[in-house]
Amino acid sequence: MSETPHDQATEPDATGPSTSTASLLAAGPLRTDVAVVGAGLTGVVTAQLLADGGANVVVLDAGTARTTTTARSTGKLSVLQGTRLAQVARYGDDVVRDFLAAGFAGLGWLRRVLGDLGVPVDNRDDLTVATAPEEVADIDAVLATCARQSLAAQWEEDPPYPARTFGAVRLPGQGQVDPLRMLSALRARLRSRGVPIHDGVRVRQVRRLSSGVALRTTRGTVLADRVVLATGTPPGRLGGLFLRLEAGRSLLTTWDVADPGALPPGFTETMSITAGSPVRSLRMAGGLLMVGGEGYTVGREHHPDRRLAALDAWTRAHLPVGAPRHAWAAQDYSSDTGLPLVGPAIPGNDRVLVATGYAKWGLTSGAAAGLALAGRLLDDPVEWGPTLEPWARPARPTPRTAATFGEQTAGWACATTRPTGGRPGTVHVSRICPHLGGVVRWNDQEESWDCPVHGSRFAADGTLLEGPATEDLARR
Template sequence: MSETPYDATTDLEDTGSGAPGVMAPGPLRTDVVVVGAGLTGVVTAQLLADGGADVVVLDACGARATTTARSTGKLSVLQGTRLARIAARHGDEVVRHYLAANFAGLGWLRRTLEDLNVPVENRDDLTVAATPEQVADVDAVLATCARQGLTAQWEEDPPYPARSYGAVRLPGQAQVDPLRMLSALRARLRARGVPVYDGVRVHQVRRRRSGVVLRTSRGAVLADRVVLATGTPPGRLGGLFLRLEAGRSLLTTWEITDQAALPPGFDETMSITAGSPTRSLRTAGGLLMVGGEGYPVGRERDPARRLAALEEWTRVHLPVDQPRHTWAAQDYTSDTGLPLVGPVVPGDDRVLVATGYAKWGLANGAAAGLALAGRILGDPVEWGRTFEPWSRRPTPRASTAATFAVQTKGWAQAATRPTGQRPGAPCVSRICPHMGAVVRWNEQEQSWDCPAHGSRFEPDGTLIEGPATEDLSRR
C-alpha cells in the first residue's frame, strides 16, 4: 500500500540532548514523560510546558507513522451515529459531556492552527442513510442533536454520489491536513524547548514510590508521571488491553476526472454513512478521499478483498480513474464506547492514559490533551471525570467474547510453536509476545497482525504498533 498523501511543510527533526532528534543514552530525569507524539501527545506536552512543567516526549516511529497523520483529517462533533449511540447507552448527560469535550478540543485546535498558519477548511458534516434500514439511525442522530441544542438539520437529498435516503447535516465543522497540523505542532514544541525523540520505544513502565521508571530502547527515563498516548497502553498496564478492540480502516485518494460530475455542493461537505459498509468521503488538496471497509486487526483473512470493494464502489459512483494513494489506519474502541482518559489504575495519577477514540481521534485527541494536562497541573476540566477509565464498570461485549476466543485458540496453537517466514526475511515465531496469541500474515500490508489485541509486526518480526513491547522472536 502506498503512503498517505499528506505533504508536511515542516521539518520533523527535533532538538534535544545529544545529536538533533536523538535521545542520549542513559538515565533521563523529567517531571512528565509523554509517550506517543500523535495529536494527544503533542497537545498534552504543549499544555504542560505552558503550565511550567518539565516535559519530554518519546515516540517509537515518527510523525508520518502516527494514527493522527493517517486519519481522514475531519474536525467534527457529529461523528456519524456516535452521538446517538452514546445517548442510547449512557444517556443525554454523558452526551453533553462528550460534546463539551469535543467542542473544547476543536476550539483549541482552531485557535492554535490559526496561530501556526495551518489552513483549516470549513465544511458541513453529513451523516448519510445509504439504505432504508439506516434511516432510523439517522433519525436518532437528529433527535440527539436537537436535545443537545445542535443546529443539525434533516436533508432529503444530500450531495452524496450514491443513492441515499436522507442525511443529517451539521454546519460549521472543518477538515485539515493532519500531517501538516501535526508537523506544525511538533515544531512549536521544539521551539518551546520541549524535546521530541523519535525512534525511542518504551519496553516497560514501572511505578515506584516517588514516580515512574520507563525502560526504553535508549535507556531509562525517570519521571513523576507518565502519559501514555500510544493508541493502547504498552504491555499489560491496568488490564486496559482487555477493554479495547483494535480496528483497521482503509483509505484511498483519487484524482477527480470531471468536477462537474460531482453532486452540486459535494465539495462543501464531508460525509460518512450511518451503517456498514462504511463510506467516508471528502475532498483533500484537489483529491477525493474515500475511506471505509474497516475490520478487526488480524481477523480479516483477505484485507485486499475489502480494498477492492472500496475501489470498486468509488469507480462506480464517482468520476475517478485510478487510486492515487491507498493506506490503512489503526484505532481502538473501548468497551464503554467512550474514550478512556485518565489513570490506568484507579486513584493513581502516576500513570495516565488516553485511548478509545473509535476513529474520531482529532477532536477527541485534543480534548484528551486538555483533560490530561488539566489533571496534572491541578486545574481539571469539568467533563474530565466522564472519561476516566474506571468511572464506570467495564462492560463485556460480543467483541470481548470474540477476543477471548481467538486468544484461547492462540494458546492452543502455541503449544506447536508455529513459525512463519516471508521472502527476504528471517523465520519468526508467530506467537505474539504480548499475550501469546498467534499472529496472522497480512498480505496487503505486509505485516504480521495479532488477532487478540492488535499488535502488528514487520515481516522480520520487528514491532510496528500495539500493546506488545517486544519483537517476534526469530527462529
C-alpha cells in the first residue's frame, strides 16, 4: 500500500536539508534551554513560539517531514470535529468553551502564519452527517452544544453528500490545507530563525535530573532545562500516560474524479465526516477526491486489507470516480477523557511537557497545543490551557481500557513461549513488544508488526516505526 497521498506527492520537497545529525554530538552532550521532540505541527509551532520568545531551542525527530502524522493527515482545519463537541459537553459548558477557544486559537494562528508564508488555506464549511436514523440524536446534541456556545452551526436537511442522509450540522468558516506543504513551510521558517531541526534522531529515554532533563537518543545525549514531547505518544513509560491512550490507524485514499458534474451540488465547497460508523471523511484536494475512514485499533484488526477494500468499494459505489491514485494510513491517539492532553507528563512537574490525544483532529488541536505549551514555558499562559492539562481530571476507565488490559494479559501469557515470526526475505524477530511485553501481530496490508496493547509498530525486520516503544524487536 502506497503511503504517499497524491496532493502531497505533487508538492516539491520543500522541507530542505535538515540539520546534519552525523556530527550532532561529536563534541559531547548537546545543551539547550528546550528540546522539542517531534517535528510535526505541534513541535514546530511550539519551537517557533519559544524561539520568538528568546529561548534556545533544538528540535529532534525520528523521521522526516514526510513521515510525520501531520503530513499523513486529511488536512482539515475545523473546530466542529465530527460529534466531538457533544462528547466534550459531558464535562460542562465551561470545558466546551475552553475547548472551542483552543480550537479557534489554533485555527486563527495557522491562518495568519500560513498567509504570511504564502501557503493557501481553502475556506470550507464543515459538515457532520447522519447516515442512519439513530445518528440524528448525535447531530442534535452537537447543535444544542453549539447553540449554548453561540457557535454559528446550522441544521441542514439535505446536505451535499453522495449517499443517503438523515440531516447534518454545518459549521461555516472552517478550512483545509495541504498538510505537507504547510509543515514544510513552517519548518523552513523555523530554520530561517536559526532553530536546528535534527531529523533521524530517535529518543530512547527521557530521564529527569535535579537540574533538568537528559535525553538518550540514537545520536547521543541531549541535556535541556525543559523538554516538550510532541510525539503522538510519549516514548517509554513516562508518567504512565500510555495507559490513558488508545492508538488508532485510519485509511485514506485519493481518486481521480471522472465526472465532476456528477458530484452533489455544493460538494466541492464543503468537507464532511459521518457521525457514526463506518466513518467516511470526504473532501476535494488539489483536483482529487480524498476519502478516509475504516479506522481500527492498532494491532487488533486481523484483516486490514479488507478495510481498504471496503473503503474502495464504497467510494466506487457512491462517487463518480475514475482511477485510484494513492492509499495510505495514519496513526493517532485518543485519550480516556476524549480531550487532548497538553501539559505536564507528571503532575506538578513542568520539566517534561507532552501533547497528545488529538483523536484524529491534530491540525487545529496541534497548533493550539503549541500555543499552550509555549505560553506555559514563557510564563505567558493561555487562558484555556488548564482545561487541557493531562491531570486536570482523573483518568476515566472505559471499555477500551478493559480491552487494552485484556490484550496485555493475553500477551503476557503468550510471551512465556517466546514467540517469533518472520516473512520471506526477512530475519526472524521476537514477537514480544519491548515496551511492555505485548505480543505483536503481522499486518499484511502495511507489512509491519503491530502491538495490540499500546500501538507500537515495527518494520518486517523488527525496526521500530512508531509508538511508545523505544527499542526494536529483538532479532532471532
